[in-house]
Amino acid sequence: MTSKATTPEQYLKELPNGRKEPVTKLRNVVLKNLPKGFKEVMSYGMLGYVIPHEIYPPGYHCDPNLPLGLMNIASQKKFIAFYHMGIYGSPKLLKWFVEEYPKHSIAKLDMGKACIRFKKPEHIPYKLIGELVKKVSVKDWIETYEKNLKR
Numbered sequence: 001m002t003s004k005a006t007t008p009e010q011y012l013k014e015l016p017n018g019r020k021e022p023v024t025k026l027r028n029v030v031l032k033n034l035p036k037g038f039k040e041v042m043s044y045g046m047l048g049y050v051i052p053h054e055i056y057p058p059g060y061h062c063d064p065n066l067p068l069g070l071m072n073i074a075s076q077k078k079f080i081a082f083y084h085m086g087i088y089g090s091p092k093l094l095k096w097f098v099e100e101y102p103k104h105s106i107a108k109l110d111m112g113k114a115c116i117r118f119k120k121p122e123h124i125p126y127k128l129i130g131e132l133v134k135k136v137s138v139k140d141w142i143e144t145y146e147k148n149l150k151r
Contacts, residue, residue: 002045002074011047019075022121023047026073026082026129033130037138038070046074046083051138061149070141071133079110079117082129086136088114089144097132104128 005011012024027047031040039052043066050067053059060066072083087094101109104125110117118124136144 003042004045006042008040008042008047011042015075018121019080022080022118022124023073023075025126026080026124029126029130030071030073030133033133035134035137039067041067043069043072046072046081048072051141055138056142068142068145070136076117079119080121080124082116082118083114084116084132085114086141086144087111087132089148090136093132093135096135097128100128100131101125 003011003014005014008027012020012027015023030047030049034040034049037051037055038049041048041050043050048069049071050069052067056068058064058068060068070085072081074081074083087097098109104127105123107118107120107123110119
């Protein structure tokens with residue numbers, strides 16, 4: 001479910017009541033732990049966390065007009081999603097996350113390549129998400145991205 005919101009504040013304001021609090025809390029955890037250089041934007045109709053063109057001029061290879069994204073938060077129809085391209089691009093980071101997850105949530109891990117789905121807001125492991133956010137600096141993400149892009 002993509003939003004037509006143009007700002008993160010507008011996006012949060014448009015969320016249904018059962019989603020406002022957990023998505024806002026997830027956003028706050030990301031912002032609190034976001035490494036220097038990343039910027040919050042609206043991206044693909046979701047909250048996005050990107051490396052702006054001022055830092056990484058080439059942008060995203062599929063559309064160089066877009067900044068290089070790393071994370072998104074979205075309220076989807078049946079779940080809250082946290083997208084993190086770092087766990088898709090780094091087997092080491094993925095391994096760490098999968099091993100840590102059961103220590104932080106009673107829910108079974110439901111994830112795709114870069115998408116972590118939370119069907120029940122009370123199962124969101126906010127502390128673990130904060131740790132994940134801190135683990136990837138701008139420099140780390142550019143290096144991982146470029147290494148995988150060259151393959």
